[in-house]
Amino acid sequence: MTMSESGGTYIDNFPAEARVVRSALYSSFLALALGGLFGIIQTLHRTDIYRFIESDMYYTVLTAHGVFLVVTFTIFFLVGVFTWAVTTSLDRGVEDIRFTWLWYGLMTIGTVMAAAAILAGFTDSIDMSADVLFTFYAPLQAHWLFYLGLVVFVVGTWLAGADWFRSWWAWKQENPDERIPLPTFMVLTTMLMWYIATIGIAVSILVFLLPWSLGIIDSVNPTLTRTLFWFWGHPVVYFWLLPAYMMWYVMLPKISGGKLFSDPLARVVFILFLLLSTPVGIHHQYLDPGIAEGFKFIAMTNTMFLLLPSLLTAFTVVASMEHGARQRGGTGYFGWLKALPWRDPVFAGMALAGLMFAAGGFSGMINAGMNINYLVHNTLWVPGHFHLTVGTASALTFMAATYWLLPQLTGKALWNRSVALVQVVLWFLGMTFMSNSMHRAGLLGIPRRTAEPQYQGFEFEAGVGSVAELDFQLALGGALLAISIVLFLANVVGTAFNGRSDDLPANEFAETLSGPEDSPQVLDNLKLWTAIAVVLVILAYSFPLMSIVDRGGLYGPDISPFPVSIETLSLLAFTLEQYTTAAIATTGEFVQTTLTGVIR
Amino acid sequence: MKIHTYEKLWLGAAMVLIVALIATITYGAVGLGISMVDDEEETIDPDALDEDDRFNDPRVEHVGENEYEAYVVARTFMYQPDPIEVPANSEVTFYVTSTDVIHSFSVVGTNINTMVIPGEVSSMTAEFDEPGEYGVVCNEYCGSGHHTMEGQLHVVPEDEFDMTELEVEGDDEVAEDDEVTLNVSVENGMLDDLETTIEAEIGEETFEEDVTVEGDSTYETTITVDAADLGEGDHDWSVTVDDYEDSGTVTVVDDLEDDGGDDDE
Ligand code: HEM
Ligand SMILES: [Cu+2]
Ligand SMILES: [Cu+2]
Numbered sequence: 058m059t060m061s062e063s064g065g066t067y068i069d070n071f072p073a074e075a076r077v078v079r080s081a082l083y084s085s086f087l088a089l090a091l092g093g094l095f096g097i098i099q100t101l102h103r104t105d106i107y108r109f110i111e112s113d114m115y116y117t118v119l120t121a122h123g124v125f126l127v128v129t130f131t132i133f134f135l136v137g138v139f140t141w142a143v144t145t146s147l148d149r150g151v152e153d154i155r156f157t158w159l160w161y162g163l164m165t166i167g168t169v170m171a172a173a174a175i176l177a178g179f180t181d182s183i184d185m186s187a188d189v190l191f192t193f194y195a196p197l198q199a200h201w202l203f204y205l206g207l208v209v210f211v212v213g214t215w216l217a218g219a220d221w222f223r224s225w226w227a228w229k230q231e232n233p234d235e236r237i238p239l240p241t242f243m244v245l246t247t248m249l250m251w252y253i254a255t256i257g258i259a260v261s262i263l264v265f266l267l268p269w270s271l272g273i274i275d276s277v278n279p280t281l282t283r284t285l286f287w288f289w290g291h292p293v294v295y296f297w298l299l300p301a302y303m304m305w306y307v308m309l310p311k312i313s314g315g316k317l318f319s320d321p322l323a324r325v326v327f328i329l330f331l332l333l334s335t336p337v338g339i340h341h342q343y344l345d346p347g348i349a350e351g352f353k354f355i356a357m358t359n360t361m362f363l364l365l366p367s368l369l370t371a372f373t374v375v376a377s378m379e380h381g382a383r384q385r386g387g388t389g390y391f392g393w394l395k396a397l398p399w400r401d402p403v404f405a406g407m408a409l410a411g412l413m414f415a416a417g418g419f420s421g422m423i424n425a426g427m428n429i430n431y432l433v434h435n436t437l438w439v440p441g442h443f444h445l446t447v448g449t450a451s452a453l454t455f456m457a458a459t460y461w462l463l464p465q466l467t468g469k470a471l472w473n474r475s476v477a478l479v480q481v482v483l484w485f486l487g488m489t490f491m492s493n494s495m496h497r498a499g500l501l502g503i504p505r506r507t508a509e510p511q512y513q514g515f516e517f518e519a520g521v522g523s524v525a526e527l528d529f530q531l532a533l534g535g536a537l538l539a540i541s542i543v544l545f546l547a548n549v550v551g552t553a554f555n556g557r558s559d560d561l562p563a564n565e566f567a568e569t570l571s572g573p574e575d576s577p578q579v580l581d582n583l584k585l586w587t588a589i590a591v592v593l594v595i596l597a598y599s600f601p602l603m604s605i606v607d608r609g610g611l612y613g614p615d616i617s618p619f620p621v622s623i624e625t626l627s628l629l630a631f632t633l634e635q636y637t638t639a640a641i642a643t644t645g646e647f648v649q650t651t652l653t654g655v656i657r
Numbered sequence: 658m659k660i661h662t663y664e665k666l667w668l669g670a671a672m673v674l675i676v677a678l679i680a681t682i683t684y685g686a687v688g689l690g691i692s693m694v695d696d697e698e699e700t701i702d703p704d705a706l707d708e709d710d711r712f713n714d715p716r717v718e719h720v721g722e723n724e725y726e727a728y729v730v731a732r733t734f735m736y737q738p739d740p741i742e743v744p745a746n747s748e749v750t751f752y753v754t755s756t757d758v759i760h761s762f763s764v765v766g767t768n769i770n771t772m773v774i775p776g777e778v779s780s781m782t783a784e785f786d787e788p789g790e791y792g793v794v795c796n797e798y799c800g801s802g803h804h805t806m807e808g809q810l811h812v813v814p815e816d817e818f819d820m821t822e823l824e825v826e827g828d829d830e831v832a833e834d835d836e837v838t839l840n841v842s843v844e845n846g847m848l849d850d851l852e853t854t855i856e857a858e859i860g861e862e863t864f865e866e867d868v869t870v871e872g873d874s875t876y877e878t879t880i881t882v883d884a885a886d887l888g889e890g891d892h893d894w895s896v897t898v899d900d901y902e903d904s905g906t907v908t909v910v911d912d913l914e915d916d917g918g919d920d921d922e
Binding site: 112113115116188190194196197278279280283318319321322342343344345346347348349350353354357358361362364365368369372373376422425426427428429431432434435436501502504505506507508509510512513514515516517518571604608609613 | 660661663664667668671672674675678679681682683685693694695696698700757758759761763765766768769770771772773774775776777778779780790791792794795796797798799800801802803804805807808809
């Protein structure tokens with residue numbers, strides 16, 4: 058494993074790159090600040106504790122909350138931390154810093170365009186709005202600037218990926234016989250997944266929504282654009298999560314005082330994500346008419362297999378922490394837990410994030426169940442679930458990682474470690490209240506995405522406690538989270554104003570107990586894994602997409618390029634049947650071979 | 658590849674969990690026959706629902722002994738019909754479509770929950786054993802009034818449920834030498850015959866007629882009374898069939914044609 062020979066901080070070794078990474082992180086935190094502000098506004102509004110906006114404006118707030126947090130905050134953080142990971146683990150700067158600034162610039166411009174379209178919704182004086190929420194399902198329509206902004210942003214991320222591939226390629230020429238360093242491996246597999254996933258949203262926006270918002274085409278097929286959204290919408294959750302996973306693999310073991318348990322298994326995990334993240338999106342459409350049950354079933358099966366890499370991660374992370382704790386003198390079955398550095402905000406934040414993610418995993422299994430989903434779909438249960446995943450597993454890990462990264466990127470010591478510790482604990486507490494109440498409210502049928510879940514004609518009946526109690530918990534949790542964000546931002550700003558420090562730790566990541574030399578070379582064959590991933594996506598999506606176009610027309614019900622005829626339908630039914638069995642068989646076989654491969 | 662024993666155990670357990678989850682759900686779908694919203698229904702033109710005989714008049718229909726079909730239209734920001742009324746101890750198939758954007762049709766506290774996409778018809782069947790009142794909400798964001806989109810589903814006790822509709826047409830003004838007529842039509846939407854009594858009252862006069870309205874049909878009758886018997890002036894009338902009532906007022910005048918026509922004589 059290569060590591061910075063010089064032993065200095067990141068900014069010492071890569072001053073130019075440090076500036077880009079810093080800019081990316083600051084952009085990310087700005088989005089977090091705005092998103093958090095909107096978060097608390099909508100929490101108080103929904104629960105009717107404090108309302109100062111009109112209810113129809115709630116959806117402008119909610120759109121901003123969703124977009125700023127799960128697009129801007131997460132992805133800007135991702136590009137920052139990935140740049141850090143690639144340059145650190147390859148121990149070389151980017152090939153051309155101007156190119157790096159180019160993609161950062163595109164992402165920023167894209168964000169500003171989309172944000173302008175969203176925020177203009179707050180005033181009537183500008184004839185522009187994008188109150189479409191972050192899912193922008195047609196026939197709801199946003200101003201074209203919103204769609205164009207998303208396009209520019211995504212193109213920026215594509216170029217960022219290209220930048221990292223370029224670094225790897227250059228490194229490979231000089232180190233032909235070496236295994237890809239683990240952090241770089243993780244970055245590259247994640248980006249391959251991203252390239253495949255973004256095809257969905259690129260087609261949806263460029264072929265349908267953007268021309269439609271510009272008046273070039275009259276109508277769209279709502280099921281088609283919705284399906285294309287989820288083609289991207291599920292893998293994007295792994296785009297939020299994988300940078301956190303990466304930190305759990307390459308940072309957490311070191312902070313715990315030990316080494317990563319297994320490098321090969323970490324590679325297997327990321328390959329599984331590359332393969333399985335995309336062919337599952339239809340699990341968000343279990344309740345959609347016009348999509349055959351067979352297609353939903355395939356998505357469900359794939360989704361369940363997608364649990365595997367997360368379960369493996371849980372094991373590796375805990376095992377690595379235990380190793381660290383024992384290095385620090387911990388003993389006993391559970392006694393070792395006490396030996397962990399709980400007072401270190403970096404460790405505490407990541408460990409608590411991991412714990413909450415386990416809870417989120419359980420509610421996720423419920424969501425994935427095709428028929429149980431009917432009970433919780435679009436209820437508050439769902440935000441309850443993803444505030445644990447993206448809202449904590451990712452967000453809290455990012456914040457904890459920031460406490461380590463920021464000194465590396467600025468050369469300045471963290472402003473206040475105690476505030477940092479309080480901050481991560483507050484997040485944990487706040488999220489416990491908020492997500493608990495959201496899950497329970499969801500089981501009562503209280504819908505998500507609604508300004509006033511207080512209806513005229515009926516009331517929600519709480520089995521345990523009362524709706525008022527749930528509202529109170531939600532508001533309390535939301536308030537703690539908002540305070541937590543303020544403390545986090547205070548630390549970021551405080552650190553920026555600190556003086557340079559000389560005794561910062563060197564820029565390093567975790568070593569491994571079992572290194573890449575213990576794993577088969579084929580794990581590093583990115584072309585192979587990409588090819589398989591593409592085949593799986595084609596298998597999972599070609600028939601559903603054909604059938605959707607067949608039913609509703611490419612550009613909506615009016616213009617129907619594929620007239621529905623009996624022959625195509627029965628042919629389709631037949632092929633579907635064939636394909637279902639084949640797909641299940643191949644998935645099974647595939648998992649079996651990888652597993653035996655892994656176990657051997 | 659070197660793998661720790663514990664890791665192998667964990668891997669095995671993970672696979673068992675995954676397969677078990679899939680098996681449970683497959684059992685739910687295939688074994689228990691819990692059905693899902695799917696592509697069974699034909700597509701529909703969302704701009705021409707008024708030309709579709711299922712959705713031009715959103716309603717509940719009686720289609721078999723205890724079987725009903727509900728045709729529901731979702732639009733910003735309401736459901737039609739509202740409330741939806743069905744009897745207890747029945748099996749109801751809902752057909753729901755949208756005229757504009759994507760909505761949902763979600764009956765609170767049940768697993769009747771579906772997306773409603775323009776151009777598609779969602780169908781799902783549910784059994785209602787007990788009477789009760791349910792809220793229906795739209796849980797898919799559909800625009801600025803999304804939070805006001807609600808409806809009701811009433812499951813009424815079986816013996817209180819009927820699909821009778823009473824309509825009466827009566828004259829406003831009748832000449833004293835003429836007859837006052839009430840055209841009564843009783844529609845029976847149920848498949849079974851409806852045995853009932855039409856009771857009418859016009860001024861002091863009362864009428865009663867026992868009728869059998871055949872299933873899925875309309876019975877029409879005319880009630881007449883000599884205007885002279887009522888005498889000049891305003892007379893209230895009312896017609897009742899079971900719990901339904903229609904009423905109005907008729908004015909008997911000296912001579913209808915005569916108004917301002919005195920010169921003719
Ligand atoms: C101060 C902290 C936060 C508070 C108080 C908060 C509160 C909420 C509430 C109450 C909702 C539900 C609104 C509704 O459905 O009507 C919501 C939705 C959501 N939140 Fe948060 N949240 C916070 C932080 C976060 C973070 C850190 C993330 C992700 C990184 C996040 C991502 C989302 C997303 C994606 C939605 C769904 C938006 C939609 O339905 O379109 N939130 N939030
Ligand atoms: Cu998903
Ligand atoms: Cu709605």
